[in-house]
Amino acid sequence: MKRWKFRPEGSTWGDWGDDDQLGRLNLITPKKVLEGIAEVKEGLSFCLSLPLDLPGGNVLNPRRLPPVLSPTGDENGWRFNFLTNTINPLFMDVASDDRVILTLQYSTQWDTLAHVGGMFDADGDGVPEPLYYNGFKAGSDVVGPQPDAGRDGCGHMSYAHKLGVENMAAKAIQGRAVLVDLEKHYGRDHKYVNYDDFARVLEADKVVVEPGDMLLLYTGFTDEIVTMDKKVDPARAHAMCCVLDGRDKRLLQWITDSQISALIADNYGVEAVPAKPGPENAEHPSLPIHNHCLFKLGLNLGEIWWLKDLALWLRDRKRSRFLLTAPPLRLPGAVGSPATPVATV
Structure with a gap:
């Protein structure tokens, strides 16, 4: 039985079937894998993961602790x-x-489609309900803490029966990726990158993004985190390097139109966390890019990746494309996962 009568405006719900749990990972076809392989010229590989005990402490997120x-x-x-x-x-x-x-989203990580949802009236009864991508429901498809589960780590306190990370792992994420070098153009001061800023970099570096490509953003954030040596400066951590401006509707529309298959950055949340203030006296998502990508488009986000070595290598050679291999842990029911991605050039 179909779970919804109406879908959010601009969403991809149902585009790959009523029961789809992959979202835009469906765009990574055998052809995209071959296109990624065709970008391998030197046979060099780059690890794109931080050591999983970084950033250190819990400054970035008080709920997420080191392993x-x-x-x-x-x-x-x-x-x-x-x-x-x-x-x-x-x-x-x-x-x-x-x-x-292990806190699954402490360091280099993937967000699954069960990580962030939204309130939406999908059945048309006039009452918004908590849902995730493709209309999967909070409370039944994504189950929260149970009263008798306790907090000692025993039992199933929560579980993603749908949209869990095992779907991403089984997909065996591999294909062509494109890196956009924001740090090269805007440095490491805190900057909200809007559509015009982003388009300017694409044009200046002659970066072409095609449907099915995975998109990576280099800002220098994890470079700074590494230099802090597990003693993260709170003031600096939340006010450095580029972040996408999720309130810019033109930027959101570009993400939709580009048909990228994943959106990845070396910073804490891809977008600003917290985001710019939303419209006064109007309901709005607190994290607009998370809402737009995970909830509406079925577009996975990658965060806190280590991109410096790869980015500087590509910069020196005026390249932007490479083969990316980045499966998460095959851990049924999890809503996020560490990753040890590999870029091959």
Whole structure:
């Protein structure tokens, strides 16, 4: 049964079927993969992930904490530098085994389509309800904390039955990507990049973005984070480098018309967090690009990627395109995921 009668204006709901959970990743076709492979000229690869214990602390988001590594163990002891001859004197092994408590969107990450939704009257009864991309419902398709789940990490406190990160992982995200070098043109002062600013860079660097391409934005944000050495300066972190101006309707329309398959940046939220103030006395999303991309278009966002090495290499050679391989963890039900993306040039 169809979940909705009406879809948000300008959305892609239903374009790839009523049950679609991939959104614009559908635009990464075998042809786009081949186009990405065709960009490999040197056979060089770049890691696009920060170490997952960066940025350090919880300044960027107080709810997101650094990973905690610990060894596994049992009644025989911790399994770290464990001498197996304590189990059997004939064994001659030394073994280490560990586990991690990991905030999935702490460092280099993907946002899934279950990460941000919106209030919308999809059934036409006059009452907006909390929904996600393609009309999947909060509370049933994306289940929140249960009263008896507790807060000790045990049990299913929350679960994305639909739109979880496992869909992205199974897609095996790989294809042609294009990098836009905002840092080269605007430096590292805090700047809201509107459509005119963005178009100016595309023209100056002769960057061509085609349907199905993944788009990456280099701002220098993670460069600055690395220099802070896990002691993030709150004042600086929220007031440095370029961010997209999500209140610029022309920029939102360009994102729609471009038919990019993913939107990725090296900064905290792709757009400004918090965004510019919205219209007074009118309902509006607090994060307009998240709303426009994740909720309406089914367009995944990547955040806090490490782009410096790749960006400077491309800048020196006046290139912008490359092969990007960037699957997330195949973790059923998760609404975000770390990634270790690889660019090949």
